[in-house]
Amino acid sequence: MKNTIRNTKKGILMVALLATVVGFAKDSNSLIKKGARKTALVLKNVKAGNLLTIKDNLGTILYKEAIKTEGLYTKGFDLTELPNGAYVFELEKDLEINIIPFKVTNSFVNFDKSAEATYYKPYVKQDQDLVYITKFNPELKATTINVYAINAEGSESTLRFSQEITNTQTIEKVFKLKKGNYKIEISSENNEHTVFINN
Known part of the structure; x- marks a missing residue:
């Protein structure tokens, strides 16, 4: 009985989380805070082959992924383990690069939507x-x-x-x-x- 209640709670939590992610996916680029440690990155209108990276303020690549899907991209990241400093998500498309900067301070992650930028290649x-x-x-x-x-x-x-x-x-x-x-x-x-x- 306890397992049934526990599994039901997990199911409700997953449905609520999915609804949150889909709700935010209406924006072109959205960042959603989930809980204390996870950040979900939601990107709209991506193409297979687009390159997603996380870089520090020196340009060092900390994470790199070639996107394999078309349309909507969603992935959770634990950014709280990064050392204090400035970082960027960088999405490289055919002729443009989208920059989403963020800062980590004592395991707290802060995004400044007004600092997001697009550079054209x-x-x-x-x-x-x-x-x-x-x-x-x-x-x-x-x-x-x-x-x-x-x-x-x-x-x-x-x-x-x-x-x-x-x-x-x-x-x-x-x-x-x-x-x-x-x-x-x-x-x-x-x-x-x-x-x-x-x-």
Whole structure:
């Protein structure tokens, strides 16, 4: 009889927890505190292959997972064991990175919804000797594009082109590159993307 009551209580608790998670899933990105130790991360509109990481303030990856499902992602994390400090959940999609920062202080986890941010990655396409670069930049952040030619041994590179682009919402550049190997760096604030081109 005691086992039946205990199992019934567990069942009711699981149904209540599931209802809570599904209720919060209406937001695009929501964080739900569950009990004293668990935090449930709920992400909407994910795709298989999206990369979820937890990083510390030095950029060290503490957790990494390639998402295997489409649509809604839900997972519980015990973040209270992390040392005091600043951390981020980082969800990397095809052309954007969603940042969800949080702090741990004496086993207490605090999320600041207003500090969540989205960074847009550049799109680079090569068509024979032409390289197209497009980047969505809604906050008009200064963006620098550097193009390096890499020597035949691959040991040295020479800067061939450098430009800082400011006050531009949609960055669009086309480069005509001679035959050879190139490295293109596109940086904006603390985000840098490197692409290698073999022409």
